[in-house]
Amino acid sequence: MVQASGVWTGGLYLRQPVGGEGIASVIVNHLKLLVGGVQLRDGVVTVSDILGRIFTRAGFHVLAMERGYASTIYGAHQYDPIVVAEEPPVSWGDPEIDILVALDYDSNPDAQEQPNRDTILRHSKYLKDGGLLVYDSSTGDIHTEALERRGIKIFPIPARNIARDELKRDVVKNVVTVGALFRLLEFDRDATHLRALLEERFLRKGREIVDLNLRAAQRGLEVVESVLKAKSWTNVGYRLEPRPTKEPMLLLSGNDALSMGAIRAGCRYYAGYPITPASAILEFMEEHLPKFGGRAMQGQNERESIRAAIGAAITGVRSMVGTSGPGLSLKVEEFGVSGVSEVPMVIVDTQRAGPSTGMPTKSEQGDLFLVAYGGHGEIPRIVLAPATQEECYTLMIDAHNLADKYQCPVFFLTDLNLSEGRKVVPQSFFEQQAVTIDRSTLVREGDLRRDGTYKRFVFTPSGISPRLVPGTVGGVIKVTGSEHDERGFVSTDPATRKAMMEKRARKMETYLKEDAKPPQVFGKPEGKPVLVGWGSTRPLLLDAQQRLRARGTETAVVHFTHLWPFHTAAAKPLLEKASAVISVEQNFSGQFADLVQTYCLIPVCRIVKYNGLPIYASDVVGGTEQILRNGTQHVRVGVEAPAPVKVSEGD
Amino acid sequence: MAEVKPQKVSPKVWDENAVARHRIQWCPGCGDFGVLAALKMALTKLEITPYELLMVGGIGCSGQIRNYLNGNAFHGTHGGALAYALGAKMANPELKVITLAGDGDTFAIGVENFVHVCRRDPEVLLVIMDNGVYGLTKGQNSPTHGRGMDIKEWSEESPPPFNPLRLALTAGATFVAQSFSGDPKHAAEIYAEALQHKGFAMVNDFSPCVTYNKFNTYDWYRAHVEEIPAGHDPSDANAAWDLLNDFDRRGRLPLGVIYRNPRQRTAHSRLPMWPEELQDADVRPLLQMFR
Numbered sequence: 001m002v003q004a005s006g007v008w009t010g011g012l013y014l015r016q017p018v019g020g021e022g023i024a025s026v027i028v029n030h031l032k033l034l035v036g037g038v039q040l041r042d043g044v045v046t047v048s049d050i051l052g053r054i055f056t057r058a059g060f061h062v063l064a065m066e067r068g069y070a071s072t073i074y075g076a077h078q079y080d081p082i083v084v085a086e087e088p089p090v091s092w093g094d095p096e097i098d099i100l101v102a103l104d105y106d107s108n109p110d111a112q113e114q115p116n117r118d119t120i121l122r123h124s125k126y127l128k129d130g131g132l133l134v135y136d137s138s139t140g141d142i143h144t145e146a147l148e149r150r151g152i153k154i155f156p157i158p159a160r161n162i163a164r165d166e167l168k169r170d171v172v173k174n175v176v177t178v179g180a181l182f183r184l185l186e187f188d189r190d191a192t193h194l195r196a197l198l199e200e201r202f203l204r205k206g207r208e209i210v211d212l213n214l215r216a217a218q219r220g221l222e223v224v225e226s227v228l229k230a231k232s233w234t235n236v237g238y239r240l241e242p243r244p245t246k247e248p249m250l251l252l253s254g255n256d257a258l259s260m261g262a263i264r265a266g267c268r269y270y271a272g273y274p275i276t277p278a279s280a281i282l283e284f285m286e287e288h289l290p291k292f293g294g295r296a297m298q299g300q301n302e303r304e305s306i307r308a309a310i311g312a313a314i315t316g317v318r319s320m321v322g323t324s325g326p327g328l329s330l331k332v333e334e335f336g337v338s339g340v341s342e343v344p345m346v347i348v349d350t351q352r353a354g355p356s357t358g359m360p361t362k363s364e365q366g367d368l369f370l371v372a373y374g375g376h377g378e379i380p381r382i383v384l385a386p387a388t389q390e391e392c393y394t395l396m397i398d399a400h401n402l403a404d405k406y407q408c409p410v411f412f413l414t415d416l417n418l419s420e421g422r423k424v425v426p427q428s429f430f431e432q433q434a435v436t437i438d439r440s441t442l443v444r445e446g447d448l449r450r451d452g453t454y455k456r457f458v459f460t461p462s463g464i465s466p467r468l469v470p471g472t473v474g475g476v477i478k479v480t481g482s483e484h485d486e487r488g489f490v491s492t493d494p495a496t497r498k499a500m501m502e503k504r505a506r507k508m509e510t511y512l513k514e515d516a517k518p519p520q521v522f523g524k525p526e527g528k529p530v531l532v533g534w535g536s537t538r539p540l541l542l543d544a545q546q547r548l549r550a551r552g553t554e555t556a557v558v559h560f561t562h563l564w565p566f567h568t569a570a571a572k573p574l575l576e577k578a579s580a581v582i583s584v585e586q587n588f589s590g591q592f593a594d595l596v597q598t599y600c601l602i603p604v605c606r607i608v609k610y611n612g613l614p615i616y617a618s619d620v621v622g623g624t625e626q627i628l629r630n631g632t633q634h635v636r637v638g639v640e641a642p643a644p645v646k647v648s649e650g651d
Numbered sequence: 652m653a654e655v656k657p658q659k660v661s662p663k664v665w666d667e668n669a670v671a672r673h674r675i676q677w678c679p680g681c682g683d684f685g686v687l688a689a690l691k692m693a694l695t696k697l698e699i700t701p702y703e704l705l706m707v708g709g710i711g712c713s714g715q716i717r718n719y720l721n722g723n724a725f726h727g728t729h730g731g732a733l734a735y736a737l738g739a740k741m742a743n744p745e746l747k748v749i750t751l752a753g754d755g756d757t758f759a760i761g762v763e764n765f766v767h768v769c770r771r772d773p774e775v776l777l778v779i780m781d782n783g784v785y786g787l788t789k790g791q792n793s794p795t796h797g798r799g800m801d802i803k804e805w806s807e808e809s810p811p812p813f814n815p816l817r818l819a820l821t822a823g824a825t826f827v828a829q830s831f832s833g834d835p836k837h838a839a840e841i842y843a844e845a846l847q848h849k850g851f852a853m854v855n856d857f858s859p860c861v862t863y864n865k866f867n868t869y870d871w872y873r874a875h876v877e878e879i880p881a882g883h884d885p886s887d888a889n890a891a892w893d894l895l896n897d898f899d900r901r902g903r904l905p906l907g908v909i910y911r912n913p914r915q916r917t918a919h920s921r922l923p924m925w926p927e928e929l930q931d932a933d934v935r936p937l938l939q940m941f942r
Contacts, residue, residue, distance in 0.1 A: 248942060260934050260938075263934055264932060266924075266929035269741070269742050288937060293928075295922060297741070300766075300767040303731065304734045308737050309738055310727065310735055310738065311707075311734065311735035311738025311739035311740075314739055315705075315924075317743070317924045334727070337728055430934065431935060431938075437930055439926050452667070470702075471746055473700075475702070476668050476704075476723045476724075478723070480727075482726065487668075489670060
């Protein structure tokens with residue numbers, strides 16, 4: 001779609017010559033930037049945060065789902081890819097980038113012989129031909145002939161020198177870069193958005209700080225102008241015209257959304273222990289839960305956290321813990337406590353690459369078996385996995401209601417990219433949710449018959465026993481993780497044991513009948529290859545589905561958020577009609593594929609990725625075609641050796 | 652809730668909602684009987700009702716005490732009792748929360764909780780039934796094993812006995828006391844005092860294992876315990892250390908309150924939990940930070 005210049009309606013345009021009409025622009029809808037540099041030193045997060053917030057305010061959709069940071073504080077390479085789009089992007093797409101922003105101004109300890117080339121060396125492979133490279137040239141210009149031959153336009157910006165020597169404040173170097181970028185995007189020429197953001201942040205420190213930053217942005221703009229002039233480039237870059245927004249839009253992470261969801265759901269006790277990528281939940285709860293009358297505690301270890309949370313839950317308070325793989329391994333003992341003593345517990349697992357310490361800052365979906373099977377003995381448990389930031393909110397509300405109703409652990413599986421990745425969501429989404437707080441399984445003082453006949457673990461057809469909490473006048477409860485009778489006294493009587501195991505197991509039958517949500521189906525599975533996924537990969541599967549369709553392969557997508565107990569009755573009829581069932585997962589073995597195979601008795605092919613990078617749509621397209629054409633059963637993507645990168649003639 | 656006291660508590664109330672006396676599964680003569688008797692006396696004296704009571708039992712013989720008297724009870728993992736108690740008390744300060752566990756549960760597998768609960772200082776009473784052995788698993792050494800023995804040399808496999816009182820003081824406990832289940836009346840007085848403490852109260856109770864600890868017997872304890880002198884000022888931390896040093900030097904075991912010093916604390920109310928308290932929570936103000 002082509003529009004002549006001068007009729008902007010807001011949007012994202014690539015400037016390029018069209019026919020003989022002079023300068024015109026093509027609507028591209030979609031733009032991917034990657035900001036890279038040395039962690040903590042170069043301000044990668046500062047720049048990506050400024051860009052993300054300002055683009056959001058300007059009416060664009062921002063998706064920053066991939067997190068490229070290291071498990072060190074300082075010194076390692078860090079990068080933040082940001083997708084900017086007019087309409088909500090289907091997924092985070094592919095590794096290809098349109099604009100590469102390299103903030104490194106000096107050597108990275110990893111690449112000492114190549115000052116300020118580190119980000120470029122790592123990411124220019126994915127920079128599209130004809131794309132833009134902005135880099136900090138404070139320590140000298142880089143030879144980029146190889147990139148120039150690919151039509152890439154290079155913008156050396158001595159951001160740090162400008163900040164240090166001209167403006168006398170090192171920290172404003174990030175804003176110099178922002179100013180340069182905004183010029184290349186023909187965005188915010190009058191600095192309306194930037195000024196507003198700077199004033200919010202710095203006005204209380206003084207007007208001069210705001211002005212200094214605005215001067216820094218102006219200097220970045222000027223450097224770009226001079227490059228354009230020197231090279232006589234007229235049709236370079238993009239035009240990002242702010243779009244009218246009907247309503248306020250928010251840029252938030254999965255951790256933000258699920259924390260708010262928990263507060264909205266009535267969670268009033270949270271305990272956590274610092275662990276990437278769940279720490280943000282703890283920090284959110286410590287800051288905000290007290291405003292709602294709740295308490296949040298940093299445990300002295302993972303076990304104190306979950307035990308204290310169980311203690312709070314015994315008293316009737318909705319209670320939650322959050323952690324990641326290594327912390328979850330330490331909490332496993334308490335899964336059984338919650339399951340047998342029938343104390344509700346919501347357990348968030350923001351999965352990261354394991355095993356052991358694994359790769360703490362890389363995403364994975366490797367904990368499914370741990371939450372579905374972890375622990376000795378057998379307990380009822382529910383496993384939920386939201387796909388998006390929106391579902392982090394809504395499904396969390398369900399999680400607390402389900403924990404209450406079924407009085408068992410409810411696992412909430414996210415992963416690093418969903419937990420820390422950010423996305424634009426309309427504010428109204430949160431305001432319009434009708435929320436019911438269902439605590440009907442709790443016994444109130446007035447409901448209690450004062451004849452001493454109350455039994456905490458009474459046998460019922462549904463398996464659900466009404467729950468009394470300590471402090472209720474007229475009744476007491478005896479609760480234990482040991483096997484017990486209906487009153488909660490320890491028992492090893494065979495008949496009691498059998499009946500009590502069955503009572504607890506019955507709760508999951510009730511759950512499957514009354515509350516388990518069937519998988520979401522996109523397309524018609526009959527006779528077609530079906531892409532199966534769970535958790536955060538849904539957007540990616542839908543993206544891959546569109547691309548496969550464009551390449552002549554029609555598929556269906558079947559996506560699960562309610563993973564355990566496995567909903568065979570809903571899943572099997574869908575999947576047995578498929579021509580092939582392909583599970584796409586970010587783990588090594590295809591854990592969910594094993595579940596599907598076990599419960600549906602259908603052979604399941606797998607596309608798996610476990611190198612720490614997100615699964616890209618192109619991975620799924622390639623993997624699916626390999627399976628369909630070659631009959632491959634298990635496709636491992638992202639495992640090929642990295643291609644050599646050529647930046648200059650010498651490389 | 653706590654203010655609703657239906658009637659003055661009679662000692663008999665403690666036998667309801669409990670395992671019948673003849674079904675108690677402790678060896679005849681077990682020190683834990685003394686703790687049970689002392690606990691009932693203290694609870695009766697303070698007119699605490701079973702409804703407002705939450706007992707958290709450890710794993711082992713001692714933790715079974717929770718089912719031998721009336722009142723709410725919870726029993727989870729080995730070493731976890733204090734952490735459950737902490738969470739419960741934080742969530743509902745109106746409950747009287749008592750943790751009942753052995754020296755193995757508290758000072759071996761659960762020492763991580765003990766140390767930090769001393770610092771956190773919740774209004775929780777901990778009674779440790781200290782017998783020097785893991786009785787339920789047939790008599791393996793527990794952290795206080797070897798108390799009073801003339802051990803010339805120790806090894807990694809057989810370390811010297813652990814001193815609960817010194818750890819409690821070091822970790823910042825605000826109430827540190829010791830009792831002997833061979834003298835339940837005295838123990839009851841200490842429990843009652845501990846239950847009124849506005850903070851974490853630790854009472855180490857010598858509770859002989861008549862089956863597996865043939866060294867630290869009732870007679871051995873009677874020969875070695877000594878009531879803390881009336882002149883001792885429990886609010887003085889230095890005096891507490893001096894007292895421990897003095898008793899250790901003389902090979903004696905102090906009975907009574909060694910240290911008592913409540914911290915300043917912020918009063919909390921019960922956390923909101925009923926739908927009517929939660930339904931209208933407005934998260935909209937939180938949304939502003941994402942703009």
